[in-house]
Amino acid sequence: MSQTATMTGSAPATSGNAATDPRGPRPKPFFTPKKIMIYTTLIFFALYFLFPLYVMVVTSLKTMPEIRFGNIFALPSAPSFDAWVKAWTSACTGLTCNGLSPGFWNSVKITIPSTIVSIFIAAVNGYALVNWRFKGSEIFFAVLIFGSFIPYQVMLYPLVMLTRGMGIFGSLQAVIVIHTIFGMPILTLLFRNYFASLPQELFKAARVDGAGFWRIFFEIMLPMSLPIFVVALILQITGIWNDFLFGVVFAGPQNYPMTVQLNNIVNSAQGTPEYNVNMAATVLTGLVPLIIYFVSGKLFVRGVAAGAVKG
Amino acid sequence: MQPSVSIKDLSLNFGNVKVLERLNLDIAQGEFIVLLGPSGCGKSTLLNCIAGLLDVSDGQIFINGKNVTWEEPKDRGIGMVFQSYALYPQMTVERNLSFGLRVSGMAKDEIARRVARAAEILQIQPLLGRKPANLSGGQRQRVAIGRALVRDVDVFLFDEPLSNLDAKLRSDLRVEIKRLHARLKNTMIYVTHDQIEALTLADRIAIMKNGVIQQLADPHTIYNKPVNLYVAGFIGSPSMNFINGSLDGATFTADDGTKIPVGAYDFAAQRGAATKAVLGVRPEHILLGDAAQGMPFQTQAEIEIVEPMGSETLAWTKVAGIPVTFRCSSDIPLHAGDKVTVGFDIARGSLFDAQSESRL
Numbered sequence: 108m109s110q111t112a113t114m115t116g117s118a119p120a121t122s123g124n125a126a127t128d129p130r131g132p133r134p135k136p137f138f139t140p141k142k143i144m145i146y147t148t149l150i151f152f153a154l155y156f157l158f159p160l161y162v163m164v165v166t167s168l169k170t171m172p173e174i175r176f177g178n179i180f181a182l183p184s185a186p187s188f189d190a191w192v193k194a195w196t197s198a199c200t201g202l203t204c205n206g207l208s209p210g211f212w213n214s215v216k217i218t219i220p221s222t223i224v225s226i227f228i229a230a231v232n233g234y235a236l237v238n239w240r241f242k243g244s245e246i247f248f249a250v251l252i253f254g255s256f257i258p259y260q261v262m263l264y265p266l267v268m269l270t271r272g273m274g275i276f277g278s279l280q281a282v283i284v285i286h287t288i289f290g291m292p293i294l295t296l297l298f299r300n301y302f303a304s305l306p307q308e309l310f311k312a313a314r315v316d317g318a319g320f321w322r323i324f325f326e327i328m329l330p331m332s333l334p335i336f337v338v339a340l341i342l343q344i345t346g347i348w349n350d351f352l353f354g355v356v357f358a359g360p361q362n363y364p365m366t367v368q369l370n371n372i373v374n375s376a377q378g379t380p381e382y383n384v385n386m387a388a389t390v391l392t393g394l395v396p397l398i399i400y401f402v403s404g405k406l407f408v409r410g411v412a413a414g415a416v417k418g
Numbered sequence: 419m420q421p422s423v424s425i426k427d428l429s430l431n432f433g434n435v436k437v438l439e440r441l442n443l444d445i446a447q448g449e450f451i452v453l454l455g456p457s458g459c460g461k462s463t464l465l466n467c468i469a470g471l472l473d474v475s476d477g478q479i480f481i482n483g484k485n486v487t488w489e490e491p492k493d494r495g496i497g498m499v500f501q502s503y504a505l506y507p508q509m510t511v512e513r514n515l516s517f518g519l520r521v522s523g524m525a526k527d528e529i530a531r532r533v534a535r536a537a538e539i540l541q542i543q544p545l546l547g548r549k550p551a552n553l554s555g556g557q558r559q560r561v562a563i564g565r566a567l568v569r570d571v572d573v574f575l576f577d578e579p580l581s582n583l584d585a586k587l588r589s590d591l592r593v594e595i596k597r598l599h600a601r602l603k604n605t606m607i608y609v610t611h612d613q614i615e616a617l618t619l620a621d622r623i624a625i626m627k628n629g630v631i632q633q634l635a636d637p638h639t640i641y642n643k644p645v646n647l648y649v650a651g652f653i654g655s656p657s658m659n660f661i662n663g664s665l666d667g668a669t670f671t672a673d674d675g676t677k678i679p680v681g682a683y684d685f686a687a688q689r690g691a692a693t694k695a696v697l698g699v700r701p702e703h704i705l706l707g708d709a710a711q712g713m714p715f716q717t718q719a720e721i722e723i724v725e726p727m728g729s730e731t732l733a734w735t736k737v738a739g740i741p742v743t744f745r746c747s748s749d750i751p752l753h754a755g756d757k758v759t760v761g762f763d764i765a766r767g768s769l770f771d772a773q774s775e776s777r778l
C-alpha cells in the first residue's frame with residue numbers, strides 16, 4: 108500500500124526549484140542559428156527576384172527624359188501610365204503599330220485551346236496507362252518520356268514540313284497542334300503518376316460495378332484529380348503563354364503571340380529605344396503567368412507533391 | 419447439384435512469375451468458402467481471376483455452369499468487397515450503393531427499392547447522405563458490402579474485408595458477415611490471412627501456399643487432421659508442437675530417445691519400413707496431472723514459463739528435449755519451476771513423414 112502511494116502521490120522534490128525545473132514543452136528561442144540562416148536566405152532571394160521587377164515597374168511609370176538623366180532605382184517624380192497605354196495600343200510591332208493588344212488576344216486564342224486539348228489527352232493517356240494496361244503500354248510510355256528529352260530545335264524542321272503537309276502552317280491551328288504535342292510527355296507523366304497513386308481497388312470496384320473506360324474516367328477518376336488538374340493547368344498556361352519559338356515559327360505574322368510582339372517592340376530598330384514603353388510591355392506580357400502563380404501557388408505545390416508521390 | 423463456382427486448371431502468370439498453376443476448385447451453391455494463406459500466396463490474385471479483373475493465363479472459370487472465362491466482371495454475377503473499402507470518395511453513400519445499378523441503366527424506383535433494402539439489412543439508413551470520408555472504418559466496410567448487396571448477385575467475393583479494422587470491430591463485423599450469409603444464402607468466397615476468421619466463418623477452408631491449395635476441407639478436419647506439416651503449423655494459435663523422431667511399427671522414438679507408443683493412431687495408409695517422422699500435438703491436447711494419468715503417453719516435465727490468458731493458461735515446458743506449449747484451465751495453479759506430469763493421447767495427434775511432410 109505505501110509503495111503505491113509513493114508511485115501515484117505528489118512527486119517527491121528531487122531537485123529544489125519548481126520554477127526552473129523543466130516541465131511541459133521545451134522552450135523554443137526565436138533566434139536560433141537555423142532560423143537566422145533560413146530567413147536570411149529567404150529574404151536575400153526575395154530581394155534578388157523582386158529587384159528587377161521593381162526597376163521595371165518604376166521605369167515604366169517615368170518619362171523618357173527622367174529615365175535618361177535619373178537614377179534607375181529612384182521612384183518616378185510624376186508617375187504616368189502613358190507608356191502602358193502606348194505599349195497596349197500603339198507601340199510598333201514590326202510593320203503595324205497597334206501595340207500589344209492583338210498579340211494578347213492571339214496568345215489567348217493559342218493558350219486556351221492548347222491547354223484544354225493537351226490536358227484532356229494527357230489525362231486520358233495517363234489514366235489508360237495506369238488502369239488499362241494494353242499490349243505495349245510500357246513501350247508507349249518509354250517512347251513518350253524519351254520524346255521529352257529531344258531538344259525542340261531538332262524537331263522544328265520536320266514539324267514545319269508536317270504542318271505544311273497538313274496545310275495548317277502559319278495558322279493558329281498549327282501552333283495549337285504543336286503545343287499539344289509538346290505538352291504530352293510531361294503532362295502524361297504527371298497524370299500517370301497521379302493516377303498510379305490512387306488506390307487500384309477503386310478502379311476494380313468500378314469495373315465490378317460495370318462501368319467502362321469513359322464512365323470510370325469521368326465519374327470516378329476526374330472528380331478525384333482536381334489537384335493534378337490545377338498543376339497541369341498552371342504548367343500549360345504559363346508554358347504556352349511564355350512560348351516564343353513555336354509562335355514565331357508556326358503562327359504566321361498575323362497570329363503572333365504576345366511574346367513575339369513584345370520582342371518586336373523591344374528590338375525595333377527605328378528611333379531611340381523607349382525604355383518606359385518596353386518595360387510596360389514586358390510587365391504586361393508577364394502579367395498572365397504572374398497572376399496564375401499568385402492565385403494558385405498553394406494548390407500548385409500541393410498538386411506537385413501529390414503527383415510526385417509514386418513513380 | 420451444379421457447383422456455384424468451378425475453377426478448372428487455372429494458371430496465372432505475371433510475366434514469367436507463376437502465381438497460380440493449374441488450380442482446381444469447386445464451390446457448392448450457398449457455400450461459404452475461405453481462402454486462407456500467408457500474404458503473397460496468391461489469394462487476391464485468385465479472387466481477381468474469379469471476378470474477371472485479371473485475365474487468366476490458362477484454364478477456365480465457370481459460374482453457375484456458365485463459362486465466364488472471357489466475360490466482363492459485370493456479366494459474371496459477382497459482387498466484390500475490398501480490403502480498402504474502395505468507396506467512391508466524391509459520392510454519397512447512397513450514390514455509392516446505386517452506382518452499379520445506375521451504370522446498368524436500371525429504373526429509378528427499382529434502384530431506390532434495392533438501396534433501401536441493402537441499407538435496411540446492413541443498418542446504414544442514417545448514413546445514406548454522407549460521404550465516405552465522414553464514416554468510420556466499420557461503417558465504410560458496411561457500405562462496401564452494401565454495394566455488392568444491391569446488385570443482387572449469386573456470388574460474393576471478399577478480399578480481406580476486415581483487415582483494416584481494429585480487433586473489436588473485426589469480431590463484430592465477422593459475426594455480421596456470418597449472419598448475412600445465413601440470411602442471404604449466397605455463395606461467398608472470402609480471402610483472409612486470419613485463421614480465426616477462416617475457422618469461424620467457413621463451411622470449407624482452402625489453405626493456400628505459393629499459389630497451391632494445400633488442403634480443402636471443413637474447419638474441423640483442417641484443425642484436427644491437417645494433411646501436411648505446413649497446414650498443421652499454419653492453423654492453430656499457439657501453433658502445434660512438433661517433435662522430430664523416427665517411426666518404427668507402433669513406436670515413435672523422439673530424437674532424444676524418448677519412446678512414444680502410437681498404436682492408437684489412425685494411420686491414413688498401411689505402413690512399411692521405419693521412417694523419419696514428425697509428431698504433432700496441439701497445445702490443448704496435452705493434459706496435466708490427474709488427467710494425464712489415463713493417457714497412453716505420460717512424462718515428467720518442469721514448467722518454464724506460465725502465460726495466464728484469463729480464461730485459460732498457456733505454459734511452456736520441455737517434452738523429449740523439445741520446447742512444448744500446452745493449454746490448461748486457468749483454475750489450475752501453475753508456476754514456473756513446478757514439476758508436473760503431462761500426457762497426451764496419440765489418437766488426437768498427427769504424424770507426418772519427415773521427408774514428404776505429408777500426413778501419415
Ligand SMILES: Nc1ncnc2c1ncn2[C@@H]1O[C@H](COP(=O)(O)OP(=O)(O)O)[C@@H](O)[C@H]1O
Binds near residue numbers: 435463
Ligand atoms: N500486378 C502484379 N504484377 C506482378 N506480380 C504481382 C502482381 N500482383 C501480385 N503479384 C505477385 O503475385 C503474388 C500473389 O499476390 P497476391 O495474390 O496479391 O497475394 P495475397 O493476396 O495472397 O497476399 C505475390 O508474390 C505478388 O508479388
Ligand SMILES: [Mg+2]
Binds near residue numbers: 458
Ligand atoms: Mg491480398
